[in-house]
Amino acid sequence: MAKVRKGDTVQVITGKYKQKRGTVKRVLPESNKVIVEGVNIVKRHIKARSQIRQTGIVEVEAPLQVSNVMLVCPRCNEAVRIGFREENNEKVRFCKNSACGATIPDATGWVRHTAD
Ligand SMILES: [Zn+2]
Incomplete structure (x- = not known):
């Protein structure tokens, strides 16, 4: 059962984007990675594949x-x-914060119905 799910708000704890918060756009369970909105931005060069799309x-x-x-x-x-x-x-x-202890909802609802 994954700890981080799509739609969660997360905070980066290390590296260039340390302290930055964003929403999880995608979870990649097979590689144990997540894509977080506005975090870890890289530039990609795009080659035109059609007349419409520009390089x-x-x-x-x-x-x-x-x-x-x-x-x-x-x-x-x-x-x-x-x-x-x-x-x-x-x-x-x-939440394991001893002062809090709240149940943490999925973005899809307060409690997820799950079998795993
Ligand atoms: Zn809490």
Whole structure:
């Protein structure tokens, strides 16, 4: 069960983008990476493939290691460690900040119905 999911807000904890927050645009589970909006921008050279598309440089987000980001708890607004617990027979994520302890929703809803 992935700790970070699409739509989550995360904070970068290391590197050039340290402290920066953004929304997870994509999770790449097979490589343990995430693409975070506005983070890890790289320039890509684009070659024209048609008459319409022009050759040029675009800026895109390169994937980051999941271990380089922490989830931002929507309740305490801190970059936190998370845990999993059972709630109403469902496995949910929760904030490990001892002063908070909130259940952390998916972007799709407060609690995700999941089998994994
Ligand atoms: Zn919290």
